Amino acid sequence: MSAESKPASAITAAANRADLSRLPFADDPSQDDARRGFIATLDPPVITGADGQVVWDLRNYDFLDGEATGTVNPSLWRMARLNLNHGLFRVIDGIYQVRGFDLSNMTVIEGETGYVVVDPLLSAEAAAAAMGLVREHLGDKPITAVVVTHSHSDHFGGIKGIVSADEVASGAVRVVAPTGFLEHAISENVYAGIAMSRRAQYMYGVGIPPGPLGQVSTGLGVSLSNGTTTLLAPTDLVSESGTELVLDGLRFAFQYTPGAEAPAEMNFHLPDLRALCMAENVSHTMHNLYTLRGAEIRDAAAWSDYIHEALELFGDESDVMFIGHHWPVWGRENIEEFLERQRDLYRYVHDETLRLAAHGHTMVEIAEKVELPENLATFWANRGYYGALNHNVKAVYQKYLGWFDGNPANLHPHGPVEAGERYLEFMGGSEAVLEKARRSFDDGDYRWVAQVVKHVVFAEPDNRAARELQADALEQLGYQAESAPWRNFYLTGALELRTGALRLPTTSVTEDVLGAMTTDMLLSYLAIRLNGPKAAHEDLRLLFEVTDTDELRFVHVANGVLVRSSRVPSDGYDATVRLDRTVLAALALGTRDPADDMDISGDSEAVHVLFGLCDRFRPDFPIVTP
Known part of the structure; x- marks a missing residue:
């Protein structure tokens, strides 16, 4: 697919010109x-x-x-x-x-x-x-x-x-x-x-x-x-x-x-x-x-x-x-x-x-x-250059009343792929949806095009015509947005629909940031990485001795969760792991092999099982496609 951007439509250009007369540009200290x-x-x-x-x-x-x-x-x-x-x-x-x-x-x-x-x-x-x-x-x-x-x-x-x-x-x-x-x-x-x-x-x-x-x-x-x-x-x-x-x-x-x-x-x-x-x-x-x-x-x-x-x-x-x-x-x-x-x-x-x-x-x-x-x-x-009135209103509603609007029809909806497949069946198939959506695009109803064509994209992610039309609609919405984040969301979505998910190195989870975390914070992040379904039937009991901070933490994996405690159990544990906090940070991040720079006494296999149950996260997961 081509990554080439399209020009502003006549409808988008007119909408942007209208803002010139709507706002007090002449009075701007x-x-x-x-x-x-x-x-x-x-x-x-x-x-x-x-x-x-x-x-x-x-x-x-x-x-x-x-x-x-x-x-x-x-x-x-x-x-x-x-x-x-x-x-x-x-x-x-x-x-x-x-x-x-x-x-x-x-x-x-x-x-x-x-x-x-x-x-x-x-x-x-x-x-x-x-x-x-x-x-x-x-x-x-x-x-x-x-x-x-x-x-x-x-x-x-x-x-x-x-x-x-x-x-x-x-x-x-x-x-x-x-x-x-x-x-x-x-x-x-x-x-x-x-x-x-x-x-x-x-x-x-x-x-x-x-x-x-x-x-x-x-x-x-x-x-x-x-x-x-x-x-x-x-x-x-x-x-x-x-x-x-x-x-x-x-x-x-x-x-x-x-x-x-x-x-x-x-x-x-x-x-x-x-x-x-x-x-x-x-x-x-x-x-x-x-x-x-x-x-x-x-x-x-x-x-x-x-x-x-x-x-x-x-x-x-x-x-x-x-x-x-x-x-x-x-x-x-x-x-x-x-x-x-x-x-x-x-x-x-x-x-x-x-x-x-x-x-x-x-x-x-x-x-x-x-x-x-x-x-x-x-x-x-x-003016809504960063926040936007529309999504800020939704934030207030969510803070007080949550994501559910009270209508039971919205209590347990199908996921986007399953819903997309059903929408297409009800609407006569993807070609019928795209034909109507193109008419809506020509009318300048880009919000509706984005809303309806996403069902085709999620039901048929390889449908190039759907991806291109969805991208075109998002692009026009981006051109019209006063909010920079809205524009950037729309245009990034359009680009990824045309070319696939961008492989960007950006992540805030770095070894330097983890190095400033406390031992308990590091173990909390390790608990997030633990794959609950895979760990559901495990029973691992490990004692971590952090040598440079002189801390002891008992870690128990059971019922698919990792629980830590500063109290050492009297009935024992499978293994003791001695390491410094920089090694623990690297292990929590998943950038170090658990065999490195650790002194393990007891059942070393239990230690390897724990780290083997931890997911490695993908920083480029798809957003506008399934």
Whole structure:
């Protein structure tokens, strides 16, 4: 099949032109704010690793230097151009940001003796390049502390690019994070890491080339750097609002905000600088109450309340607000307006969803009904460049009422392959379905084409005509999407329908990340890899002695599950396994043979049986095909 993209249809081009008159493009202060305070950048804007691998290259986005084409929603084109501003920027004296070197921002605050770094990007290579630019233009001073605002990898993954584990262990560098940071970082990036990484390939458009027919943005930033994701455990945890710390002579006042944009997150205020960091709890976009890569549902009501609390705690004491993505907001009145509009955005979505649910409307029905009031909808920072109103409404419904809409017909549906086969039989076969679907495509009903033709694809995955028509429909939906993740999902789906699943190396489950996990976390991941049906009739009792941390863990496999305990049973076990934690991490990841670097006493066969029962996960599993 050809991977060649198609042009925008006349219907798609007209829909995109309509957005030009619907939104206030002539009133857009962000165009100046995104460039304010520029100091310097890399020329060319390319970052490479020690091995010469390119991990970041903004030259791929030179096509954005011009007007939107018919294949890109003009509002999304606006955000893509704004995100392309890159380099070192002065926020105010003493606070600087490196933007456009990764998906997120790295903020550098000058202390008495060195730098306090906030959110060191996604990859070590990008963080190192950002810090190099800082030292070149602001002075070669040491890093004294790192503040990680929340548990998403684009805000901690680059940490080993700027500080070492030894510097943290020695106390030379403090790492401050919210309580629950490590647990939730591991939950997303390891426990659900393979599935989430695969879906993130769709969400961020990792496999589609940048261009007017491909990836133009992620909404939060340009793209993801493709370097090394690292992790270091925090030395200081913030567990409640009102916590104050002094880092390198600077006073930090924290607001603890769990369960909003991330399960573990915090804002902070710098009273001596009259500066407010809102982490990722506000952005120049509507954010996700549910993220399409897959994650815990976020609490819209709590999110709104946290923004309101920040406004009350710090609004009168702040002259600038900086955030984990995009550009700052200057001036007390502008900060107040920004916080109020984002506060009311999440509250409106929350309250309207539950109001309509109380009238008996289902999740899908409510998502089609809810529209933002004009005052919220036309505020640029509330546009759905990352989150989208439609899927955020569904997130609120799911948080309170779950996936089931109450209709018993939807309680136990057939799987996609079985349903597809039955749909085709009822509708007269694949040719009849495709003939009608082509008419719907010509009418511009691309949503319906995507919905109905998927049954042909799942019933007959080798039906080239079905795959091509499905791809064409998804492509037009992508061209119309204002949300960058929606566009990237649609276009990646179209590409994979045409060429097959992309074989991309992207995964958040790495040995470096596992190296920061506790012994119990590693054994929890091993339990996830255990194939329950195969292990159902096994009874394995093993004692793990982790030599470098002096820990004992009893592992019992029975009933298809792995249970761990720090209590050693009095009635014995099959074998004792002595190993250090790096070996355990590699075994948990599945990259090491269980015969290596272990001292086994007792029944060694029981040890091999355990690891033989553990699955190896495929990071390129199919999504748009069975």
